Amino acid sequence: MKLTFLGAAGTVTGSRFLVEEGGHRILVDCGLFQGYKQLRLRNWAPLQFDAHQLDAVVLTHAHIDHSGYLPLLCRLGFRGHIYCSHATLELCRILLPDSAHLQEEDARFANAHGFSKHKPALPLYTRKDADECLERFTTVDMHQPVVVAKGLKAEFSRAGHLLGATTVRIASAETSVLFSGDLGRPHDPILHAPEPPLPADYLVIESTYGDRRHPVVDPEQELARWLRRASDRGGVTVIPTFAVGRAQALLLYIDRLKRRGEIADLPVYLDSPMAVDATLLYAQHRDDHKLSEEDCRRMCQAATLVNTPEQSQALDGRREPMIILSASGMASGGRVLHHLKAFVGDPKNLVLLAGFQAPGTRGAAMLRGAPTVRIHGMDFPVRAEVGQLEASSAHADADELLAWAKRGARIPRNTFVIHGEPEASEALRFRFDHELKWPVTVPEYRDTYDLDANALL
Ligand SMILES: [Zn+2]
Structure with missing residues (x-):
């Protein structure tokens, strides 16, 4: 099994992780890059794989930095299923058309004010693209393993970050990798606490607040x-x-x-x-x-x-x-x-x-x-x-991320720290290394790991 970090590496946006196994490939999350222009430009860069050759997308939750590239992926030729929880689909029905609307507004505004070097400026994708991609969604219950490509199964469990948000374990016959998605907090006033991690050979964990402790404030x-x-x-x-x-x-x-x-x-x-x-x-x-x-x-x-x-x-x-x-x-x-x-x-x-x-x-x-x-x-x-x-964060803080990871039934062969600004990811890496003594890595954008050999390619 190979794992490539196509986003949310060195930054908190653009979550996209390519998993390849036996000639099949799936994408875990398919988000937009947001924030600095140099990041946003990545949304316009050629895709690093052929969308026609992708078997499926597995979506952890509906936030645009995890789902917002889907309309473009479909326009580029993706014809597989997009697997997610029921509430994630309902939220995507709201968020993706809105995201398309914002893209169209940006293009209109650039054209009206001559901002863009491109004449005319075109939207990244349109409302029609968003509507078409919504037809590819297939909903899955929590803890119901589903075959998402030949030899690859996905299983969702609750992440407590947003309505319908999940962690997801992708498993082949030999290897498994658990993606935390965005992880919520143990005592959220609205959402249920994240469920313990499903056992897996590898862990891919977010680090939005990897260098911080949320204040104890009501x-x-x-x-x-x-x-x-x-x-x-x-x-x-x-x-x-x-x-x-x-x-x-x-x-x-x-x-x-x-x-x-x-x-x-x-x-x-x-x-x-x-x-x-x-x-x-x-x-x-x-x-x-x-x-x-x-x-x-x-x-x-x-x-x-x-x-x-x-x-x-x-x-x-x-x-x-x-x-x-x-x-x-x-x-x-x-x-x-x-x-x-x-x-x-x-x-x-x-x-x-x-x-x-x-x-x-x-x-x-x-x-x-x-x-x-x-x-x-x-x-x-x-x-x-x-x-x-500061108190009402939807993301676990550093202590809560570590506590969640420790609840897993086994120590992963490697833990990849992603979805954080560089200082936050490094701070969390340090704690996995020094406090838990776990093998841990902060992958770089576009790094590919051979998970069978546990090695960077
Ligand atoms: Zn999120």
């Missing part, structure tokens, strides 16, 4: 403190949020805080049609989380849902205190950009970032204290307070 109280700061000074709070997962947790916290009288009863707007659709999915996938029917109902009612672009833009004319939740989570696109333009210049206001901000995104720049933020080709001074919610 996420509701942390959110309450920030919201009170902004409302006390009469400001507007803009929360760029991932439409799926984070937005729902925030809605639940806001509802609980309001009912206990811990924050002012301000109007709350959920300005992301995608987030609205995703919120409704929680009621349909009750096995995938810990929320009661009542919680789901309250989550749906915690905010005024903003549907049309006109309603969205109307919010920007208002100056009274309010809370706007809008995608995208790293302010790299979406409706939140209009709200940032309107509110980032006033020191009364608060931009509250939630979740990991990949380097190169506007979210990361604002957190670093950038004096201006560039949106739609113009620079806007950042005078609003910029804060970050």
Whole structure:
């Protein structure tokens, strides 16, 4: 068995891992690169394998950095199945068409303003590509091994990171490798804890927070403190949020805080049609989380849902205190950009970032204290307070990653640390090496390992 790291090596985005065995090949995850331009350009580079020759894709979860290349893969000739959990498919039905829409918007904007060297600038993929790729999806139950290519089986188990998120073990007759996907936290208020690792010869583990320990903070109280700061000074709070997962947790916290009288009863707007659709999915996938029917109902009612672009833009004319939740989570696109333009210049206001901000995104720049933020080709001074919610992460921290790995029934022949910025991956590698004494490697982009020989090719 051979394993090639075609993404999420030295960075947190672009998860793509090619597994080859006996003349067959599958891809585990098929994500977009995001963040720095040099990374985003990889989305446009020729594929390192022939899409026609790929037997299947196995998808750990729906986030775009794991799924967002699928429409292009299908357009390039992939004709196999895409295997994933039920909720992952439902979320992809929301996320992939939206991703295509953003690609089309980018191309339109570049053409209108003459940004691109290419005339005309074309989208990476279109809505039609996204719709066509959704027809290739096949859903699989947790712990039901499925043959995904001749001689290769996949088995999913719960990762606790997002609705439907999984870890997946790929096994041939001789060799097995477990991919952590993105791993959640053991005590998430909404999702079930990650299940223990399935036994495998090799482990491929994420390291988003491989160099960090999450603070022991009650996420509701942390959110309450920030919201009170902004409302006390009469400001507007803009929360760029991932439409799926984070937005729902925030809605639940806001509802609980309001009912206990811990924050002012301000109007709350959920300005992301995608987030609205995703919120409704929680009621349909009750096995995938810990929320009661009542919680789901309250989550749906915690905010005024903003549907049309006109309603969205109307919010920007208002100056009274309010809370706007809008995608995208790293302010790299979406409706939140209009709200940032309107509110980032006033020191009364608060931009509250939630979740990991990949380097190169506007979210990361604002957190670093950038004096201006560039949106739609113009620079806007950042005078609003910029804060970050640290407690409500959807990723395990370094201690939690190690604790999870140790629960496995056997020590892997090698552990590959991926899906982290270089410092984070190196910090986690060091801990596997020094604390657990496990063989461990940080693979580089495009490295191929022969897993039968346990050697870099
Ligand atoms: Zn994820």
